[in-house]
Amino acid sequence: MKKWLFIAAATMIILISTSAYSSSGEIPNLSDAQSDPKTLELMQGFPPNPEKRVMLPDSNFFSFPNLRWSVCHMRELLPTASIERAVAGYSPLTYSLVEGIDEVAFTPMHAKTAMSWQESLAENYTDGLLILHQGHIVYESYRGCLDAHTKHAAMSMTKSVTGLIAEILIAQGKLDEFAIVKDIVPELTRSAFGDATVRQVMDMTTSLAYSENYADPKADIWQYSAAANPLPKPLDYTGPVGYFEYLQTVKKAGVHGDAFGYKTVNTDALGWILSRVTGKKFNVLVSELLWQPLGMEMSADITVDGLGIPFAGGGLSATLRDLGRLGLAIANDGTVNGVQVIPKRAIDSIRLGGSKAAFAKAGYKTMPNGSYRSMWWHFHNEHGAFAARGVHGQTIYIDPTAKMIIVRFASHPVASNSVIDPTSLPAYEAIARFLMNRE
Numbered sequence: 001m002k003k004w005l006f007i008a009a010a011t012m013i014i015l016i017s018t019s020a021y022s023s024s025g026e027i028p029n030l031s032d033a034q035s036d037p038k039t040l041e042l043m044q045g046f047p048p049n050p051e052k053r054v055m056l057p058d059s060n061f062f063s064f065p066n067l068r069w070s071v072c073h074m075r076e077l078l079p080t081a082s083i084e085r086a087v088a089g090y091s092p093l094t095y096s097l098v099e100g101i102d103e104v105a106f107t108p109m110h111a112k113t114a115m116s117w118q119e120s121l122a123e124n125y126t127d128g129l130l131i132l133h134q135g136h137i138v139y140e141s142y143r144g145c146l147d148a149h150t151k152h153a154a155m156s157m158t159k160s161v162t163g164l165i166a167e168i169l170i171a172q173g174k175l176d177e178f179a180i181v182k183d184i185v186p187e188l189t190r191s192a193f194g195d196a197t198v199r200q201v202m203d204m205t206t207s208l209a210y211s212e213n214y215a216d217p218k219a220d221i222w223q224y225s226a227a228a229n230p231l232p233k234p235l236d237y238t239g240p241v242g243y244f245e246y247l248q249t250v251k252k253a254g255v256h257g258d259a260f261g262y263k264t265v266n267t268d269a270l271g272w273i274l275s276r277v278t279g280k281k282f283n284v285l286v287s288e289l290l291w292q293p294l295g296m297e298m299s300a301d302i303t304v305d306g307l308g309i310p311f312a313g314g315g316l317s318a319t320l321r322d323l324g325r326l327g328l329a330i331a332n333d334g335t336v337n338g339v340q341v342i343p344k345r346a347i348d349s350i351r352l353g354g355s356k357a358a359f360a361k362a363g364y365k366t367m368p369n370g371s372y373r374s375m376w377w378h379f380h381n382e383h384g385a386f387a388a389r390g391v392h393g394q395t396i397y398i399d400p401t402a403k404m405i406i407v408r409f410a411s412h413p414v415a416s417n418s419v420i421d422p423t424s425l426p427a428y429e430a431i432a433r434f435l436m437n438r439e
Helices: 002-013 119-123 156-173 198-202 220-228 243-246 264-277 284-290 322-333 344-351 356-360 419-435
Strands: 082-085 126-133 136-142 298-303 316-318 371-373 376-378 386-390 394-399 404-410
Touching: 002 394, 082 316, 119 126, 119 404, 119 419, 126 322, 126 419, 136 322, 156 198, 156 264, 156 284, 156 322, 156 344, 156 376, 156 386, 243 264, 264 284, 284 298, 284 316, 284 394, 298 322, 322 376, 322 394, 356 371, 394 419, 404 419
Parallel strands: none
Antiparallel strands: 082 298, 126 136, 126 404, 298 316, 371 376, 376 386, 386 394, 394 404
């Protein structure tokens, strides 16, 4: 029973909120270099040393420092479905590497001492980082468990992919953003989602009696975790099975549309909506609408529950360069090599940003002027930057003014981006200024 409960918990850690969980809020006493999975010799050898194994169900594969190996090996730890690329449609990226980026200096939030870009990579336990400027790769770095052809867990950046798919279907006339959820998915009629609009689900302004407080062992997230666990349930288990059954149990708490509340169940509800209006599984939709037309270099993976339902809220694993392609297509208004592959209307809708008033009620201290729309985070800074974000430091940061995209994979020991933002956000802005000054 204890092992089963651990797997349930570990399975759901990848959907942790960007603010609710902080692994106790304290950074373990291992630096980036000390916790490198190669340095620790995790899962090395034939077979690996028993003391260095990261596996199921015997080890906490998502605890630090094990997570520094696990983020590159999700397919070996959990069942997945494939997001297929189109082999014949491969679209290579172009390079125009820029010297001096590692030496760019900036001052973190609330700090008095400057830090270099290179120092920030170690500070944030970066596994891989890509910078594109004016359509070209100007900087590329692989560290830790990652190389150019390794897939890394995208965590909640998956949500932004889900939101983009929804916007594409809206632009194609296949989804009505003002439709009532129960009219699309009748099974959700008695749930909190039943009387919400699709747009409210997309912007996470639904009002749900649902807690993602990972410090509370009685929080709803753990029941969601148990339902989603892909392993066979214990004989005495009587709860829902799979994401979709659990979503039907979520209750309402207030008025929809009033406040932003980051709750992963919104994304999985949206994933159900997308599958219902198209008749296709979520991974197939991502393949047909993004991975194939964008000319991705490699297929991606997405974790699934015990019924094979893809985890639209956080299960994606992909390569650094392929997420660079995604960011570049969005920055280019949906075009790839001059061809419109994502409707411009979908990109324009995301770029609008969401309600600042609704977002302010969530209390994100590192994003005081932020908003959230279609599962993308908006900073509303001078450059109009917006981003896909995931716990432990994942991001696709798009700066339209600087014509810059930054993609980062990381395995920071603290999940919450509130710990990582004070270093990361000033660093991104400093790189944008550096690149613009070279134009």
